[in-house]
Structures are given as C-alpha cells and as structure tokens.
Amino acid sequence: xxxxxxxxxxxxxxxxxxxxxxxxxxxxxxxxxxxxxxxxxxxxxxxxxxxxxxxxxxxxxxxxxxxxxxxxxxxxxxxxxxxxxxxxxxxxxxxxxxxxxxxxxxxxxxxxxxxxxxxxxxxxxxxxxxxxxxxxxxxxxxxxxxxxxxxxxxxxxxxxxxxxxxxxxxxxxxxxxxxxxxxxxxxxxxxxxxxxxxxxxxxxxxxxxxxxxxxxxxxxxxxxxxxxxxxxxxxxxxxxxxxxxxxxxxxxxxxxxxxxxxxxxxxxxxxxxxxxxxxxxxxxxxxxxxxxxxxxxxxxxxxxxxxxxxxxxxxxxxxxxxxxxxxxxxxxxxxxxxxxxxx
Amino acid sequence: xxxxxxxxxxxxxxxxxxxxxxxxxxxxxxxxxxxxxxxxxxxxxxxxxxxxxxxxxxxxxxxxxxxxxxxxxxxxxxxxxxxxxxxxxxxxxxxxxxxxxxxxxxxxxxxxxxxxxxxxxxxxxxxxxxxxxxxxxxxxxxxxxxxxxxxxxxxxxxxxxxxxxxxxxxxxxxxxxxxxxxxxxxxxxxxxxxxxxxxxxxxxxxxxxxxxxxxxxxxxxxxxxxxxxxxxxxxxxxxxxxxxxxxxxxxxxxxxxxxxxxxxxxxxxxxxxxxxxxxxxxxxxxxxxxxxxxxxxxxxxxxxxxxxxxxxxxxxxxxxxxxxxxxxxxxxxxxxxxxxxxx
DNA sequence: TCCAGTGCCGTTATCGCTAACATAGCGCTT
DNA sequence: AAGCGCTATGTTAGCGATAACGGCACTGGA
Numbered sequence: 016x017x018x019x020x021x022x023x024x025x026x027x028x029x030x031x032x033x034x035x036x037x038x039x040x041x042x043x044x045x046x047x048x049x050x051x052x053x054x055x056x057x058x059x060x061x062x063x064x065x066x067x068x069x070x071x072x073x074x075x076x077x078x079x080x081x082x083x084x085x086x087x088x089x090x091x092x093x094x095x096x097x098x099x100x101x102x103x104x105x106x107x108x109x110x111x112x113x114x115x116x117x118x119x120x121x122x123x124x125x126x127x128x129x130x131x132x133x134x135x136x137x138x139x140x141x142x143x144x145x146x147x148x149x150x151x152x153x154x155x156x157x158x159x160x161x162x163x164x165x166x167x168x169x170x171x172x173x174x175x176x177x178x179x180x181x182x183x184x185x186x187x188x189x190x191x192x193x194x195x196x197x198x199x200x201x202x203x204x205x206x207x208x209x210x211x212x213x214x215x216x217x218x219x220x221x222x223x224x225x226x227x228x229x230x231x232x233x234x235x236x237x238x239x240x241x242x243x244x245x246x247x248x249x250x251x252x253x254x255x256x257x258x259x260x261x262x263x264x265x266x267x268x269x270x271x272x273x274x275x276x277x278x279x280x281x282x283x284x285x286x287x288x289x290x291x292x293x294x295x296x297x298x299x300x301x302x303x304x305x306x307x308x309x310x311x312x313x314x315x316x317x318x319x320x321x322x323x324x325x326x327x328x329x330x331x332x333x334x335x336x337x338x339x340x341x342x343x344x345x346x347x348x349x350x351x352x353x354x355x356x357x358x
Numbered sequence: 359x360x361x362x363x364x365x366x367x368x369x370x371x372x373x374x375x376x377x378x379x380x381x382x383x384x385x386x387x388x389x390x391x392x393x394x395x396x397x398x399x400x401x402x403x404x405x406x407x408x409x410x411x412x413x414x415x416x417x418x419x420x421x422x423x424x425x426x427x428x429x430x431x432x433x434x435x436x437x438x439x440x441x442x443x444x445x446x447x448x449x450x451x452x453x454x455x456x457x458x459x460x461x462x463x464x465x466x467x468x469x470x471x472x473x474x475x476x477x478x479x480x481x482x483x484x485x486x487x488x489x490x491x492x493x494x495x496x497x498x499x500x501x502x503x504x505x506x507x508x509x510x511x512x513x514x515x516x517x518x519x520x521x522x523x524x525x526x527x528x529x530x531x532x533x534x535x536x537x538x539x540x541x542x543x544x545x546x547x548x549x550x551x552x553x554x555x556x557x558x559x560x561x562x563x564x565x566x567x568x569x570x571x572x573x574x575x576x577x578x579x580x581x582x583x584x585x586x587x588x589x590x591x592x593x594x595x596x597x598x599x600x601x602x603x604x605x606x607x608x609x610x611x612x613x614x615x616x617x618x619x620x621x622x623x624x625x626x627x628x629x630x631x632x633x634x635x636x637x638x639x640x641x642x643x644x645x646x647x648x649x650x651x652x653x654x655x656x657x658x659x660x661x662x663x664x665x666x667x668x669x670x671x672x673x674x675x676x677x678x679x680x681x682x683x684x685x686x687x688x689x690x691x692x693x694x695x696x697x698x699x700x701x
Numbered sequence: 702t703c704c705a706g707t708g709c710c711g712t713t714a715t716c717g718c719t720a721a722c723a724t725a726g727c728g729c730t731t
Numbered sequence: 732a733a734g735c736g737c738t739a740t741g742t743t744a745g746c747g748a749t750a751a752c753g754g755c756a757c758t759g760g761a
Contacts, residue, residue: 026483026506037713052708069504075422076747079716083749084418088733094443103437107464116478119462121450135459138417140369161412164367276733277649284651306590306620314615323666355392371717382741388720395738422746568703 027070047072072155087329088136089117090146092124097301098318105322106145113330115142124213130155137162143329149174150215165339167325172344181324182345186223187214188314188347188357192296193227199355201266201294203236205230208270210240217270220298224268237261250277265293272297272304275311279354283308296353310352317345345357364613379407385688390415423653428630431479432460435467440644441661446628448665449488455675458485467556472624473498480505481697486672493558508682510668515687516562524667528559529566531657531690535639536570542698544609544637546579551613552585555687560613563641567611580604604617608636614656615640617648618654622697626651638697
C-alpha cells in the first residue's frame, strides 16, 4: 500500500507509523500492544496509520527490549505417529487465549537431534518448554535445568523429571493389560512391536507387560519386531509370520494400534476366530479403530489431556506462584473392544 | 554448572563467556558462529568457556543485530490430515543442511485464523513463508505481497499466486479420475466428501470430476457429506447411507482415502462385489491403504515432493538470482489399485 | 487557592548481539 | 628500514522495540 517517501523497500518500523500518525513511537507501541493509557482519538489515528501502511510489528526487537517471548517450545519425536498431533492439539487449545504460542520441533526419536532442537529452541528464549519423555542426553538435561523457565516433560511418568511431569505410567499400562489378558484366560502370549531402542515408552510398556505375565507364572512365548513402512501392512505381515512360527499362540499384544489393526484385518481375512481362537490388543485408542470391522482392544494414552495439562502448567506458572515440580499422573483406561473374550 | 560470581540467576550473555575466556565479545561471537578468522587457540578457549558455563546464544539479539532470521514459516490447515505432516517432512528434509528451520502454524481451515497466524509469523521476520493454498483473505494476501521475502504457495496450482507456486491441479486430478471411471464402464456415480467450504482443493477436485463426467454426458447421481469424527467410521456410515438411498449407484468417488477405506471395509463386510458391483476410488495415496484387504484406487498428491520443491525455492532464492514467481506443477499419478475394474 | 491524583504522552536508556571499521602484530619484499 | 598485505583481535554504533520515569494539563477536595 502507501509507503514512506524515503526508501520504498525499507522495511517498516514503528517510526514510520509514528510519523504517519503524528505521535511518538512510544505511543504507537502502546496502542499496538493495548498497554497503558491512550486516548481513543489517538488510538484510532495510530491504528489507521498502521493499517494503511501495512505495518507488522517486529517481535524480535520487542522481545529483546521487553525480555519476554510469547513462545512455548514443544519437542516431540515425530509428527507421523498420530499421537503427537493430538497432544499438540491439546496444547494449542489450552494456549489459545493466553497469548502464548507453541513452536514445534521434531526429533525423529534421536537423542542427538533432540539436543540440537532443544539448543535451537532455547536460543529463542521461549517462555517454557514441553518435551516428550524423561530420557535425554546429559547435555540436554543440563540445558533444561539451567534454562530458568518452566519445563514440562510429557507422556511418561516412569522416571524422574527435571521440573514438572505430565503423563501416564507405561509400565503400569502394560502390566494392567497383561492382567486383563490373563484374567480372560489367555495363556500363550506373543508380542509384536517396533524395533526402536529409543522409544522408551514402548519399552516400558513391554517391561510392565512381561512383569504382569510373570506374576501369573507366564512369559512371552514369541516376539516380532519391525521398523519403517506402512504400519497397517507391517501388522499384517508380522501377524502372519508370528502365527506361522508359533501356531499355538492364543493372544497377540501389539505395541501400537496401527499394527494391531493390521493384525486384526489379517486374522479376519484368514478366517481366524477373534477373540475365540486368538485375542488381540493394541495401545493408544486412536479413533481410526472405530471404523474397523471389529473394535480392537486398546488402552488410551490420554493424549489431548496430557497436552492440556502441560500447557496449563506453562501458562499458569507465573500466576500460580508454583515453583514447579508438579507431577501429574493420568490414568489410562482399558477399552476391551471386541478382541478380548469376556472373562 | 559454574555461574558468574555476580548474580547466580542472571541469564548468561556473551559478556560472561568473554570474561571467562579473556577475549572480547566480538571474538566470542565469531567463534560461536564460525565466521571470520579466529586462531585455533582462542577458538578452543572460547568453546571451552561457553561449554563450561552452559551458554546458549540469544538469537533474538543476534537476529535483531544482523537482520537475519534462519526461520521459514510454514502455514498449513491441519496436522491431523496426515497429508500435511508428509509435506512437512519433505520441507524439513530439504532444509536440513541449509541452516534454515521450519516453524509451523496451523489454521484449522479458517481464513481468519490463517490471517492471524501469518501476522504472527511475519512479526518474527522469517526468511520465507510456505503457505498452503492460493485462497487467502485480502489482508493476508497484502501481507504476503509486502513481506519482502520469498513466498511459496503450495498444494494447488489452479489459480494465481502471490509469488512462487508448487502443487498439482486438483481440477485436473478430478477430471482424470472421472475419465478413468467412465472408461472402465461405470455409469451411475456418487460422490462422498467433507462438508468443508474452505477446503478449496477438495472443491476443485469435485468440480473437475463433474466436468469429466459431463464430457461423457454423465452427472453425479447422489452425494453425501460429513464433518468431524473418525473418517474411517464416517466412510462406512456414508457408504451405507448413500447405497441405501441410491441402490443403483455403481461407483463411489471419495474426497479422501480415509473415508474411501471406510467405504471399502463396509462393502467387503456386506458382501458387495468390489469392483464388480461397485467401484471405489479415493484421493491422496496414503500408505495406510497398503494394509487394506484390497488396494483402494487413488491418485497421489505428490506431498513430499511438493514440500521439497517449496523448501528448495526458499533456500535457493538468495543464491539463484531468481526474483521469484516460479510455478511448478507436479503430475499426480493414478493408482488403479483393486477397486476399479479393468476397462 | 493549592496540591495530590489521574490521564495522556514524550524522553532516555537499555536489551544482547553483530556489521563495519579500526588496529596491532607479523613476515616478507624492496 | 619503510612499506605492504595478511591474520587476529578490538572498538563503535546501531538493529527496533519497550521499561521506567518525567512532565504537562486537568480535576476535585481541603
């Protein structure tokens, strides 16, 4: 639109708006931030000028001067996992009217990448950081400790956090699933999961699961792992493989719902009686499952809720007078679906 | 770790590192940015001090001073669509070694939200913006035009962009699908889609599709729309509804693969011969489809490729001497799958 | 009448860093 | 020995905004 007469391609600053509206830069700043007393008439003048010029404030300068940044760093392992977009959506919803804004970083389950992403984020001096998991490199942990801002580690409570923690106990989730399965009378149990040493939550679930089996005098009779590719397809392939190899298995526990769904489809395609001949269960409670021919047993991970609580802690910290260190453990609920026979 | 003796909770600055290592702030800055000549001995001293203190540079101050920001704004409608995380992953991959970093904003298909997100992003003075779609509010379009940075509008080429454009023609994608269906001998065609007036790409596909039917003297015989909920489940429900209402339909065109997959599962569950009695097709080419009992016909949207090309334009602009305005149209390919009978 | 209180707006001094220029020391040439 | 071109470092002056304070014109109660 209209541009100051000096240099048509110089980026606009407060000064341009100030000159265009005949008041000081300070007053323009006050109007644009809705802070301090300004008369209605000057407010209108300033807003008019700003709009006419197409002025967009420079938050870099603003942040430097005010030592305040309205960003919250969110560090997660992946966006294609479906779980994390849901957590994000909980965070966004909770942050909506706080003036805070989430900024996402993705680590691909690599601790080194996580460290790099965290460093990058902290260099923008955000108001807080939400980060998935309790396991970090020493260096990353040190950065979190010294950042001087609220930190919330999410998803997992099995371990000790730097500051606040919001999540579920994956160990107990696995344990409870094992108990339910045993109670339903299944005795020959196999596990199917991802080949990801850095997915600590999946590992803890499996550990808890084995513990639950052990308590009933049982143990896993077979396992199958995959990495990469279409999870649904992998679920099919792995299910076929494990049942061929160990035909006497009567229950398959999957580390996530996607491969579980693949397994379910394979069983149905091959005329296997579910849950009579074989029972199935996954983990997460993704709403994809609602459309399947049969509802897979699963355990929801309270994803949106985790996001909300974490954001609430970040947003509330300055007001609440809390120094931090809250640990919020949510309770995942077992959804039996149609793939575990009634006890 | 060790902290300067003055005030233990004052955030660290270049000055702290400079004092700790006995050189000027400027030299520290040079070391930390790998810019300019610094002797190996001082470099080591500085890096050692920085590490010992746990210093994290302040990019806010750096960006203000250098007038350079290594961020690229990416504005997309949703993260739960699965399409967009894939585009993002293409962008991230391409930006990987450029020093540039994507920052994501989500609009939920709301033009007003888009405008707000864009304003917020521009206020951080990013090096470029990648934004989904060609349709924006007047105000948003004006901001894009005046931002003075490379802008890439992605996903769609049916219309005119502000600067560069990378995408496919959804109109032609719909048209080609119609041609393929007609060629395969289907004559009674229904459409199932989302109730989203702001999803311009879905709208354009439908328009192109109708155009393709019209060219063969046909028209849509029935339509069904949904919003919200589990797409797979909605696909089932809508398919049941439309086939009950219009039993003589012999082809169902879905606006996305998820509801198409739901429809496919419903047909199989109900013993409907696919593709004999009814043919099905979706849109997108999500890898979920690989695990279905039958492969749904679809058309891939070149998602990763779009992300890569867009990022390439942003990253390359300063070097390439290009002023902008490239339009890159990619060609979606038809994947016939198992749900269209051979012509 | 006087002065504290309030509404409105301007002035000044940073915020933490980097661009641009200045400077010091060195080896080498002439 | 003076002068040149390097390299390695320091000095100065902002970048564009905001915090903190100051000042002026009114108001209203003592």
